[in-house]
Amino acid sequence: MSLLAASGPSLYWYLTRSTGAVALLLLTAAIALGVIDVQRFSTPRWPRFIVDSLHRNVSLLAMAFLVLHILTSVLDSFAPISLLDAVIPFAGSYRPFWLSLGAISFDLLLAVTITSMLRRRIGYAGWRATHWLTYASWPIALLHGFGTGSDVKSTWLLALSIACLVVVVVAVLARVLAGWPEHLGRRGAALGGAALFSLFLLLWLPGGPLGSNWARRSGTPSALLPHTSATATKTGNKR
């Protein structure tokens, strides 16, 4: 990966992409490990306390990468993203909706992280109630990635995202089916939500981020869009 000229993508821009991708991967792993943990999976080589520690540590690592992802996106001089945009939705001017999804997802994860660190003070019931937010934060993060990411169309990133989606859907399925049919309403809603989200992606992606002119349609400030003649259509926009 070579650095381009000053008018091209900076180091920070690449770091933002990579830390974002890694964060998605780690969050996916954290959810998978969380389900494995709550299912009380254990073998002689993978005792309960290992699975639990792994879940906690992978989650913390995900948060670390998220913080890096936010810092590099702020430091990147290309897009006008401020530190506040990381936590307050709809404040920025760069693809405001899609960026805000990232802020919302981060806020949810922040709540989960803080409550987990203060578990003993909050108590088990309060901690558990907040922890469910992780299931909400993940799809929001994925949509943020699709919406804000500039190279969604690259094969590797698309494949990675789809793979993560599959892992999370499988994890949700496993979580819902265990203990069936208690709390049938909630389990049904979870299944329905996962199915609807996957269906939505299937229908939206081709015409959305994978379609033409997404940078303009997603709200990139026009000053940042590459200059074109009024009549030509844009395809394969690398930004």
Add this chain to the structure above:
Amino acid sequence: MRSPSTIEPREAPSADSGPPSLHQEPTLPRLLAGIPAQGAMHLHEHLAIHGELPSSPRRRRGPSPLIEQIGRAGLRGRGGAGFPTATKMRAVESAKGRPIVLANAAEGEPASLKDLTLIHSLPHLVLDGGVLAAQAVGADEVILCVCESLEAHVLDGLARAIEERRAMRSERGADRLPRLRLMTVPQHYVAGQESALVNHLNGGPAMPTFTPPLPFERGVARRPTLINNAETLAHIALIARHGAQWFRQLGVAAQPGSTLVTLSGPVAAPGVYEIEYGASLSSLIDAAGGATGRVLGALLGGYAGSWIGAEHMHGVVLSDEHLAPLGTSLGAGVVLLLSDEACPVAETARVARWLAGQSTGQCGPCVNGLAALADTVEEVAGGVAQDEATRRIAALAALVRRRGACAHPDGAVNFILSSIATFAPEFSDHARHGPCDACARTGELPLPVPPPRPTSRPTPAGLR
């Protein structure tokens, strides 16, 4: 040795019949004196029989004189645990915060009727005791806790009794007497347990909580809470009037005073009797009109207690020092006789299943262990048990003891093991040959109908 008194019909109070003084021969009844045949004794009758409510001003410094008096009297709790009452009161009095008093008449033990008798017929004894105890520890409120399944007329009688006293309170000055309140608790075996009672009054379920803190330090509304059984308070009401020495004139040195006992089974007149500690079991049965048939055994202490086999019943003396070597105690004053019409194995299986159902489900060892015990006892009763059933029961018992948040599993284990030991021939007979003729007549040991289930959450060792 004096014989227990029977429940006497209501006597018209006369000018001469004042409270017994130290110079008269100590007699029974004490608590049950003048008990009305119907309804509750009114306040004026109560005061005529027992005398005025002693004023118990709380000294600013030093322990309350009433607590000292109760200590000298040697009064122990009548709720089953037998904890020294004065010690409990001192602990509450010296704890931080303004105390509150709970008069525990929840009486979850199915075979016990003594507290019901007191609140139904003699509520002012209990209320007197509550007021006196409250004054002694510095509490401003007494909450009388009764079972929610009480019949309406009993609840009405209690409300009226409290109303009668409200008039007295306003006469004597409201700042001298504590507030009286009536609260109901669910009809569950464990609902009357002290921390369960506090939990319920704090707005939670009527289920035990993890201790510490114990109620005496932090209970209802985080206040030091004095929880006394209704009968204990009734005794306090009389000790305050007649003194510690009077109290000790009945009973034995190690266990002074009188106590209420619920006698049921094949006797002519089952019911609640007042005895002195140290009375013989045979005199109690005689006072109840004698046995109406052959008796297989006597269960003392209720369904957390233990049996005395028929062959050991002769000469049994009702005091802990005599009962302890036999492996039993009076508990909350329950004596259940089992007739020879009943099958002890089937009855044990039935009660074991009920006890398992009364687990609140909060603690894994209890809810799982008692269910497994009930399963095994039922298998033995049905003759389908594996060979090692007795060993399995012993192993389960060892696994369950002291691993719950309350004493319920311990009591259940105590009862089951005692049944098997006392009726060993019958149990091995059933294990080999299955049900006997008497099994069809199961239902002699009293259980609430239908058995109420406590609110519980399932506690599988897996996903929630």
Add this chain to the structure above:
Amino acid sequence: MSHRVRVNPITCEAHGMCAELLPEHITLDMWGYPIVDGRPLPPALLDHARRAAQACPTFALLVEREPKPRG
């Protein structure tokens, strides 16, 4: 000053991590619930006991300073 471990049986949900981290004092019964040896902890095990208490998802395992009589 001795330390002992104790389980809050109400909060315990039989996750079993305590038995993995302090096998010297905790074993699991047939239903997955901890059987705790209430004897004083040797000083060498104190850190392990604290770790076991931190690992418990429901905070059911307690490391207590003074021996507590069963209330």
